[in-house]
Amino acid sequence: MSAMTGAPLYRALNVLVHLLFTIYQWLVAWRKQGGVFVGAGHEFDDVEAIRCLEKEIAVQNKIPKHLTVLLGQEEPSYPDLANIVLWSISHRIRFLSFYDYQGVLWKHQHKLAAAISEKIPHKDSVIWHNRRSLPCQENGNGLQKRLKPLAENGKVHVTIHLRIISPQNGRQSIVRLAQDLCQDAQAGEWTIESLDQKLRAEFEFPDPDLGLSCGNFLSLLHYPPWQIRVTEFLSIKTHHRIKYRQFLEQLSIFASCEQRLGR
């Protein structure tokens, strides 16, 4: 049957196959949640799995320096993002960013800050970076001091740098750099290294090692392109009601990724 003569049939089959696949996905998701029989046994499995994962991660000893979470097209869930901050601190991730393509998180930073305060009472644990105020525009010594764990009453508080990234930090930052350099007669030679240095200074964070993407499908949605050269992207489907176990599973997968860097 040629494509032309069978067109309505092919279209109907296409719709049917997609529908069947959607039903299959619902069934798998329903079964994963334990159907209607979520009970104590299920929770015990979680505790056991968490214990194993934590042990595995400790042995692998490879934690991302900069974890970035791509919200995709999801609305931010502030308590869940605050959980990610808390878990990242507990696993000594130094830099954490949330990429919100739609700009909602940027507008409602105060809600995120409030959610974080509820879970992490020690204010100095989280060092915010954003456009309005740049607490890390300090001299080198000041920044170094804040990177070290803070000691108080005999307890050491680990700190994390946190920022919200938007599309403005991406291609537009390369455009701005090009405009600035073109006007600078002293710009010197243009190399990958020299441009990388300048873009790093503006981005403030190191390149992300690990990106957790929300949604059923991965699209970068204008995430800053320069910085994701070797970022490992893992899918968490959704950050809404994300569990600690899921977070650990991603760290464990990341720890087993091997980067050959061309070799």
Add this chain to the structure above:
Amino acid sequence: MTWIADNSLTIFQKFCINVLKSGPIPKHIAFIMDGNRRYAKKHQVEKVDGHSKGFQKLSDCLSWCLELGIKEVTVYAFSIENFKRTNDEVDQLLQLAREKFAKLFEEKDKLMENGVCIRVIGNLTLVPEALRKLIAKAMLMTRNNDKAILNVAFAYTSRDEIVNSLKVINEAVKNGDIVCNDINENLISYCMYTNQSPNPDLLVRTSGEVRLSDFLLWQTANSQICFTKVLWPEFGIWHLLACIFQYQRGCKELQVDASRPFSNIENNNVKTFLHKLDERRLKQLEIYASA
């Protein structure tokens, strides 16, 4: 081994292709063809045999894409980072590339009949002269073909491409062809090695790795990205159809148009500069071809 494999699909496979074709199909797919060396290890053959199998798979994949109506394919054949491999492996890869590009001219009639355009995107100054000559001749020979376009990223990294674009723009500003205010995302896109192509709708990476490895970082801003565990030499028609199926489902959720053409350039100075840039690049190819 040929650049465009004969289409040996079964009736059932063609039927499934027709079912898929009634939904959205990417106009442009990019592939990171990863896994040749792991394939070689798995099958206990030499690495170069793994790469050779990889080329054969490219050829098969191109014929499937043609069947699916996917007009443009970009593949990551050789990264600038790959020069860090052992001398032996680099030599073998360059030798393989020389053989394949030389074979192009033996298949000239088939390529011209099928309207296939071959473009090599990358920093050709890093490519040995003999291979560069073959590449330039292949590009010049096929440049007016427009039925199917194959972009081969060779001696390529995205960062190198971005820096190259910015250098070209900087030179134009210094020459007075354009001014600083003319610099925008669109202009940078027009100065990339990929300036003749729309952005990919779909990027596929095989072998289970989940990173972009400095490939089309600028161009994939809105692309759907599909990571698949299969090693590239084992990538079959069903793997491709699965990627297309996933793409169709993603279209509904993401609703972004990755391959929207670049915005038209309204500014006459910029138009003139870009026209001169294209002519300069063409002239450079002619110099490489006649070396």
